[in-house]
Amino acid sequence: xxxxxxxxxxxxxxxxxxxxxxxxxxxxxxxxxxxxxxxxxxxxxxxxxxxxxxxxxxxxxxxxxxxxxxxxxxxxxxxxxxxxxxxxxxxxxxxxxxxxxxxxxxxxxxxxxxxxxxxxxxxxxxxxxxxxxxxxxxxxxxxxxxxxxxxxxxxxxxxxxxxxxxxxxxxxxxxxxxxxxxxxxxxxxxxxxxxxxxxxxxxxxxxxxxxxxxxxxxxxxxxxxxxxxxxxxxxxxxxxxxxxxxxxxxxxxxxxxxxxxxxxxxxxxxxxxxxxxxxxxx
Amino acid sequence: xxxxxxxxxxxxxxxxxxxxxxxxxxxxxxxxxxxxxxxxxxxxxxxxxxxxxxxxxxxxxxxxxxxxxxxxxxxxxxxxxxxxxxxxxxxxxxxxxxxxxxxxxxxxxxxxxxxxxxxxxxxxxxxxxxxxxxxxxxxxxxxxxxxxxxxxxxxxxxxxxxxxxxxxxxxxxxxxxxxxxxxxxxxxxxxxxxxxxxxxxxxxxxxxxxxxxxxxxxxxxxxxxxxxxxxxxxxxxxxxxxxxxxxxxxxxxxxxxxxxxxxxxxxxxxxxxxxxxxxxxx
Numbered sequence: 115x116x117x118x119x120x121x122x123x124x125x126x127x128x129x130x131x132x133x134x135x136x137x138x139x140x141x142x143x144x145x146x147x148x149x150x151x152x153x154x155x156x157x158x159x160x161x162x163x164x165x166x167x168x169x170x171x172x173x174x175x176x177x178x179x180x181x182x183x184x185x186x187x188x189x190x191x192x193x194x195x196x197x198x199x200x201x202x203x204x205x206x207x208x209x210x211x212x213x214x215x216x217x218x219x220x221x222x223x224x225x226x227x228x229x230x231x232x233x234x235x236x237x238x239x240x241x242x243x244x245x246x247x248x249x250x251x252x253x254x255x256x257x258x259x260x261x262x263x264x265x266x267x268x269x270x271x272x273x274x275x276x277x278x279x280x281x282x283x284x285x286x287x288x289x290x291x292x293x294x295x296x297x298x299x300x301x302x303x304x305x306x307x308x309x310x311x312x313x314x315x316x317x318x319x320x321x322x323x324x325x326x327x328x329x330x331x332x333x334x335x336x337x338x339x340x341x342x343x344x345x346x347x348x349x350x351x352x353x354x355x356x357x358x359x360x361x362x363x364x365x366x367x368x369x370x371x372x373x374x375x376x377x378x379x380x381x382x383x384x385x386x387x388x389x390x391x392x393x394x395x396x
Numbered sequence: 397x398x399x400x401x402x403x404x405x406x407x408x409x410x411x412x413x414x415x416x417x418x419x420x421x422x423x424x425x426x427x428x429x430x431x432x433x434x435x436x437x438x439x440x441x442x443x444x445x446x447x448x449x450x451x452x453x454x455x456x457x458x459x460x461x462x463x464x465x466x467x468x469x470x471x472x473x474x475x476x477x478x479x480x481x482x483x484x485x486x487x488x489x490x491x492x493x494x495x496x497x498x499x500x501x502x503x504x505x506x507x508x509x510x511x512x513x514x515x516x517x518x519x520x521x522x523x524x525x526x527x528x529x530x531x532x533x534x535x536x537x538x539x540x541x542x543x544x545x546x547x548x549x550x551x552x553x554x555x556x557x558x559x560x561x562x563x564x565x566x567x568x569x570x571x572x573x574x575x576x577x578x579x580x581x582x583x584x585x586x587x588x589x590x591x592x593x594x595x596x597x598x599x600x601x602x603x604x605x606x607x608x609x610x611x612x613x614x615x616x617x618x619x620x621x622x623x624x625x626x627x628x629x630x631x632x633x634x635x636x637x638x639x640x641x642x643x644x645x646x647x648x649x650x651x652x653x654x655x656x657x658x659x660x661x662x663x664x665x666x667x668x669x670x671x672x673x674x675x676x677x678x
Contacts, residue, residue, distance in 0.1 A: 212588065235597060246597070271593050280588035285597055287581045292574055298639045299569045305637035306494065306562035311553050315517060315528070315567055355587035356673050357580045360646030367640045391638050 117142050120260050121166065121176035123191050124150060129182035130157045131238035131245070132207070135264030137161070146172040173198035178260055180205045182234075185343035192218045196225050205257045207232035207247065209344045211283060211351040212276030219251070219275040230257040231275045233282030239266035248278040283351040287362065290341050291348070294365030297331050297372070300383075301390035328383050335375035335386055342369040399424050402542050403448065403458035405473050406432060411464035412439045413520035413527070414489070417546030419443070428454040455480035460542055462487045464516075467625040474500045478507050487539045489514035489529065491626040493565060493633040494558030501533070501557040512539040513557045515564030521548040530560040565633040569644065572623050573630070576647030579613050579654070582665075583672035610665050617657035617668060624651040 121144040122133045133143045144166045145158045158165065166172035173179065173195060179202065181191045188208040195204060204227045206218055215231045222229040230253050236245035242265045249257050249270045258268040271277045303309040313324035334341070345366035349359035372389050375381055403426040404415045415425045426448045427440045440447065448454035455461065455477060461484065463473045470490040477486060486509045488500055497513045504511040512535050518527035524547045531539050531552045540550040553559045585591040595606035616623070627648035631641035654671050657663055 243601075248593070271590070274589075277588075277590055277593075280585075281590045281593045281597070284581050284585040284588065284590060284594045287584070288577065291577055291581075295570065295573055295577070295643050298634060298643060299566055299573075302569070302634050302637040302639045303562075303566040305639070306559075306566065306633070307556075308553070308559055308563045308566060311530070311559075311563050312566045315563070319525075351588070352580060352584050355584040357584045357587070358646035358649045360642040360649070361577050361580060364640035364642030364646070367642070 118178060118260060119144060119176045120178040120180060121145065121172040122163070123169070123172075123179060123181050123195070124183060125154060125158050125161075125163065126182065127157075128234060128238050129180070130161055130163075131240055132180065132182060132234075132247070132261070132266060133163055134161055135239055135261045135266035138264030139260060139262045141178075141260050144172050144176055169194055170198045173200035173202075176200075177202045178205060178257065179203070180207055180232075182207050184208075184340045185210050185347050188214065189218060192222065196221065196227065201226055203228040203230060203253055203256060205230045205232050205249075207234055209233065209282055209286060209347060210279060211347045211354070212279040213350065213354055214347070215279040216276045228253045228256075229275065230254050231278045232257065233278040235282060235285050239264070241265050243267060248281050250277040250279075251275050280351065283348045286344060287348050287352070290344065291361055291365050293330050293334050294341075294345065294368040295361075296327050297334070297368045297386075297390055298364065300327065300331055301387045304387045305391050331386055332380050332383055334369075335372050335378065335381055338369040339373040339376040342366045342373055345369060400460060400542060401426060401458045402460040402462060403427065403454040404445070405451070405454075405461060405463050405477070406465060407436060407440050407443075407445065408464065409439075410516060410520050411462070412443055412445075413522055414462065414464060414516075414529070414543070414548060415445055416443055417521055417543045417548035420546030421542060421544045423460075423542050426454050426458055451476055452480045455482035455484075458482075458484060460485045460487060460539065462489055462514075464489050466490075466622045467492050467629050470496065471500060474504065478503065478509065483508055485510040485512060485535055485538060487512045487514045487531075489516055491515065491564055491568060491629060492561060493629045493636070494561040495632065495636055496629070497561040498558045510535045510538075511557065512536050513560045514539065515560040517564060517567050521546070523547050525549060530563050532559040532561075533557050562633065565630045568626060569630050569634070572626065573643055573647050575612050575616050576623075576627065576650040577643075578609050579616070579650050579668075579672055580646065582609065582613055583669045586669045587673050613668055614662050614665055616651075617654050617660065617663055620651040621655040621658040624648045624655055627651060 118141045120141045145163045146169045147165045219229040230251040233248045239245035246267045254270040303312045316324040345362040349362035353359040400423045402423045404411050427445045428451045429447045470492050501511040512533040515530045521527035528549045536552040585594045598606040627644040631644035635641040
């Protein structure tokens, strides 16, 4: 059996863990360094990824290309790959709506690229049974084969493009949606002068909920910058399904207000609550 | 010490439990039967409440009047009490925004009625340490005295009118807001054809979350008719505090879609999901 070559666009914290699982599974793993950050360089070097340097070179050498990027960039990355005359299998593993996934799938199919709809549930895949790559499409099994060993779990959910994306949207709708809701609640309670009373009520009967909530609100700040776009994808998905998109439009608003904490070590709760309440007045 | 007379407008499932705690605490408890439903008659008779028959008579005989009604009716009930030339202490225990509570308080003060801002957290108060009546205002201590014994717990949160209401809004923002969010998620997953996969993901590692969510979505239907108004109060409260009101505007939409299950024995999950998805198309 020939070793499959697989390219990752672009190996961030999540992407590099998928790349490592592909290596474990016997694939030769590439990335393209052109225009990428110092951190991405370090990540790729640390895990021994081969540097194809340019996207064009990566597309020439790879059988499979995987896109793992912030939601807003998904179509741009796909378009760049099309422009490189890639003719292998393209796996879009981004947190985007099923409609957008289907649109990208159609564009790829039009130029003869095999398309697989993928979505990731869980954090970076360094331990077994913690991170799932859901896959949909007629070539989903072939994509799953790239991750047959290694800690990443794969799960094929059918042939219909959009199903893996829809599952991700519904799953994240609660995890990230409820965290955004708690951010808004703590900030509103602070503004209304009842946060101590709310936290006391939450703590009745020895419950740890108040402390857990404070931690959730502080810890989410480093990822808020990319959650905002994901919340907009979920809002669009809900509207398309005939359900109200308002929960996640509000969640996007919440995450945008704290997006500037991206590179800040976990800020204090007071700093986060101030940012949540002040953004409106900008 | 003279026995205090206290009147309840109107003894529903929650109000009757407050009335029982007031009886336990030595108050003489009234209601006014005029225009009330057969169920309210039965409830009041069962707990031995004295029937003042009309609101006017109740206002003449009572030292304290307590309003426990659906959010939309709070101002109307207060206006009716003002029209009866009541001059005692008025406790508004409804799930309304601090702004509306303050407005009612100003109207009552204008005609010489002592006003207490109250809010209830928990279900009907039949067991100790399960239901809390939060109270705010200069007369809050006097209102608390009406419930000094009995299972209802009281908690004075200060003199500022609106603080008890604000606390209730923030607390219910999560309990009822997250239930509405889960209703929307299950219905979206159903529409998108990924509910089995979502429930399987939720059930990983032996988690009970999928089953609990199904039960929450089915069980909330009997109370959805009055939650819709409460969600609108929370949305207004958040907007006033400079936070996005969209979470709870969406939650109000969700609860309106299933409000017609008010008098239905717990419907099947399929019936609820169908109602959640179909309302949009009416």
